Amino acid sequence: xxxxxxxxxxxxxxxxxxxxxxxxxxxxxxxxxxxxxxxxxxxxxxxxxxxxxxxxxxxxxxxxxxxxxxxxxxxxxxxxxxxxxxxxxxxxxxxxxxxxxxxxxxxxxxxxxxxxxxxxxxxxxxxxxxxxxxxxxxxxxxxxxxxxxxxxxxxxxxxxxxxxxxxxxxxxxxxxxxxxxxxxxxxxxxxxxxxxxxxxxxxxxxxxxxxxxxxxxxxxxxxxxxxxxxxxxxxxxxxxxxxxxxxxxxxxxxxxxxxxxxxxxxxxxxxxxxxxxxxxxxxxxxxxxxxxxxxxxxxxxxxxxxxxxxxxxxxxxxxxxxxxxxxxxxxxxxxxxxxxxxxxxxxxxxxxxxxxxxxxxxxxxxxxxxxxxxxxxxxxxxxxxxxxxxxxxxxxxxxxxxxxxxxxxxxxxxxxxxxxxxxxxxxxxxxxxxxxxxxxxxxxxxxxxxxxxxxxxxxxxxxxxxxxxxxxxxxxxxxxxxxxxxxxxxxxxxxxxxxxxxxxxxxxxxxxxxx
Numbered sequence: 001x002x003x004x005x006x007x008x009x010x011x012x013x014x015x016x017x018x019x020x021x022x023x024x025x026x027x028x029x030x031x032x033x034x035x036x037x038x039x040x041x042x043x044x045x046x047x048x049x050x051x052x053x054x055x056x057x058x059x060x061x062x063x064x065x066x067x068x069x070x071x072x073x074x075x076x077x078x079x080x081x082x083x084x085x086x087x088x089x090x091x092x093x094x095x096x097x098x099x100x101x102x103x104x105x106x107x108x109x110x111x112x113x114x115x116x117x118x119x120x121x122x123x124x125x126x127x128x129x130x131x132x133x134x135x136x137x138x139x140x141x142x143x144x145x146x147x148x149x150x151x152x153x154x155x156x157x158x159x160x161x162x163x164x165x166x167x168x169x170x171x172x173x174x175x176x177x178x179x180x181x182x183x184x185x186x187x188x189x190x191x192x193x194x195x196x197x198x199x200x201x202x203x204x205x206x207x208x209x210x211x212x213x214x215x216x217x218x219x220x221x222x223x224x225x226x227x228x229x230x231x232x233x234x235x236x237x238x239x240x241x242x243x244x245x246x247x248x249x250x251x252x253x254x255x256x257x258x259x260x261x262x263x264x265x266x267x268x269x270x271x272x273x274x275x276x277x278x279x280x281x282x283x284x285x286x287x288x289x290x291x292x293x294x295x296x297x298x299x300x301x302x303x304x305x306x307x308x309x310x311x312x313x314x315x316x317x318x319x320x321x322x323x324x325x326x327x328x329x330x331x332x333x334x335x336x337x338x339x340x341x342x343x344x345x346x347x348x349x350x351x352x353x354x355x356x357x358x359x360x361x362x363x364x365x366x367x368x369x370x371x372x373x374x375x376x377x378x379x380x381x382x383x384x385x386x387x388x389x390x391x392x393x394x395x396x397x398x399x400x401x402x403x404x405x406x407x408x409x410x411x412x413x414x415x416x417x418x419x420x421x422x423x424x425x426x427x428x429x430x431x432x433x434x435x436x437x438x439x440x441x442x443x444x445x446x447x448x449x450x451x452x453x454x455x456x457x458x459x460x461x462x463x464x465x466x467x468x469x470x471x472x473x474x475x476x477x478x479x480x481x482x483x484x485x486x487x488x489x490x491x492x493x494x495x496x497x498x499x500x501x502x503x504x505x506x507x508x509x510x511x512x513x514x515x
Contacts (some may be wrong), residue, residue: 057160058234058246061099061227066256069354072201072219075116082128085120089141091184091198092133098256099248101287102231104199107134112277114221114254115182115200122172123204129167132160139193141168141200142185144314145296145448145471147176150491150513153445156187157415157492177206178298178448178469179271179316181221187415190502191277194247196233196426199223199275210375211293212368215269215320220331220354222311224276225249239342242404243438244278244313244499246346250333252353259355264326265365269293270319274311277500280348280439280474281311285321287329288356291370294318297376297448297469304466308433310332310443312474314498320370326360339438339477352512377467380484383429387420391475391507393436404505406436406497412506418492419509427486434475440507441498442481443472449485472498487513 024415079086094108109115120126132139138161140154148170151158160166180202184193201219205384211217224247228234236245249256271294272279284307292304296316309317324330334351394405405412411419422428429452432442448469453461457478475481487493496508 005054009433011046013308017142017174025027026134036438041225043200043379046157048065052255053348056250059229061102061229061231061399063099063249063256065255066355067255067258069258069260070253071223072114072117072256073112075110075118083121084125085118085126087118088129088131089115090131090133091139091193093135094197095117096197096254098251098254098354099227099231100227102227104227104231104233106233107193108197108327113197115198117200117219118202119183120172120202120204122174122176122204125169125171126165129165131159132162134162134193135191136162137190137193138162138186138284138394139184139198140166140186141182143168143170143180143182144443145178145180145203145316146204146264146446147172147173147448147488149489150446150493152331153493154185155445155492155494156185156190159186170199172204176298177204177209178296179203179294179318180217180274181273181275181316183275185494187413188504191245191504192236194275194500195247195277199480201271201273203271209275210299210371210373211269211320214269214366214368214372216433217269217271219271219273220252221275222279222281222353223247223251223254224279225251239344240501241505242341244501246276246279248277248346250276250281250351250353257341257352257355259357262323262329262358263365264323264358264361266323266361267367267370268323270321272311272317272321274313274315274367276313278313280313280336280338281348281353282308282334282348283331284334285319285329285331287323287327287358289322291320291322292317293320293374295468296471299377300466300468301377302373302466303370310474311335312439312498313500314441314443314472315474323356323358326358329358330354332357335337339436341437377469379467380427383427383484385422385428386431387428387472388431388433389442389461389495389509391432391436391440393438406502406505406507408496408509411509413496413508413510415510417510418512420495420511422487422513424488424490424515425486430483430485431480432473432475432483433480434477437477438499439476440502441472441474442495443498444485444495445493445512446489446491447485447493449473449483451481451483453482455480487511
């Protein structure tokens with residue numbers, strides 16, 4: 001009997017009898033195990049009180065849409081010294097207005113949710129003071145994907161207490177230009193603080209950018225939102241604990257389905273950020289041609305034409321979009337099943353994230369060509385160490401009922417335990433195998449790695465079609481992903497699933513990098 005089918009009875013008690021209608025046998029021979037585990041303190045108890053008592057569908061709060069796309073606010077540089085970026089980021093409660101006449105209490109950086117965009121250049125020295133003004137909660141700032149020292153990375157062992165301040169200081173190295181982002185990382189609170197609004201974009205630029213300036217440079221930061229009828233964030237549910245929180249609305253720079261303007265015959269550079277807790281975005285650009293030019297860690301070696309792209313939670317992509325004719329274009333979502341557990345799987349297909357009004361050109365635009373080569377990426381050498389990491393999901397029964405456990409190599413996160421030890425400057429090969437029923441995006445702190453191959457089940461490894469720098473890679477059920485990485489700075493680093501609810505429940509480990 002398939003493990004998902006085996007779990008239908010306990011899940012039905014949690015989610016109602018509709019569980020059996022959800023196609024629980026999606027992944028043959030993979031997935032959730034049933035039983036106890038030593039990491040039970042990380043399990044998420046299931047509380048059926050989170051479900052409507054009468055089984056009635058929850059009312060979805062409507063949001064206005066069709067407004068002009070707005071830019072994210074910029075974080076001002078308080079330094080007048082060339083090559084130095086200095087500022088303060090304050091995390092505190094604030095009020096947002098997503099729906100008319102329904103104020104939403106949020107957490108915000110400097111009063112903005114999403115947080116302000118930070119922009120700096122390779123070689124700059126960064127000096128950002130974090131002020132935690134979240135009542136009763138620790139927090140940190142994790143500089144996702146950025147090559148910062150381990151003691152500046154905002155990991156959960158270095159939390160800032162409520163009311164406390166902490167300076168993050170680091171220098172941006174050469175060849176680090178990319179689309180990064182920042183968010184909290186306190187263990188057990190990361191998911192809540194991010195969905196309540198704490199996340200922002202960090203652009204590191206090169207002074208020799210090969211993408212023509214005539215293309216522009218537009219940030220599209222995707223978040224999602226689920227509101228209660230009074231405008232507050234809807235409380236977490238059992239489904240959130242299992243699948244990760246997925247909102248009713250996907251927002252772009254904090255807006256529902258905004259509108260961007262373009263001119264026929266032109267190109268636009270877009271930076272895409274999946275800053276949601278758990279939503280997968282399989283994207284297509286209707287009425288326009290899409291070329292992929294960048295990934296998590298910056299530009300690719302050369303442009304890659306794309307008809308669609310998948311962004312797992314925490315992944316980023318840079319694309320160049322060509323608008324061939326006047327009329328309408330749109331960025332929409334396609335169907336993607338990441339292994340939803342339980343009933344009421346959220347809609348994944350047919351969402352319009354961005355509308356584009358393409359005006360006719362009065363004069364034929366002069367559009368420079370996209371370079372055939374964007375950058376040189378050196379392949380990492382032969383690994384001196386090989387490691388294997390296995391994702392599993394378990395369910396246990398205890399005094400408080402059933403609980404979910406999300407594990408790596410059979411263990412839940414322990415802040416006092418080092419799981420892996422490696423040497424600085426040493427190339428290693430890691431294989432990440434997903435024996436669970438759900439997709440899990442795998443993230444490593446402080447490094448950009450290279451995905452070299454993938455395989456399904458026990459099949460042969462297939463090489464990755466192009467070379468890129470990544471800090472997050474999706475691992476579907478039954479798949480193994482092979483990566484090469486080299487940590488250059490000593491210290492403690494995290495690796496974990498970037499479905500934030502899974503991370504908070506223990507799907508995380510610590511690697512100690514020794515000199």
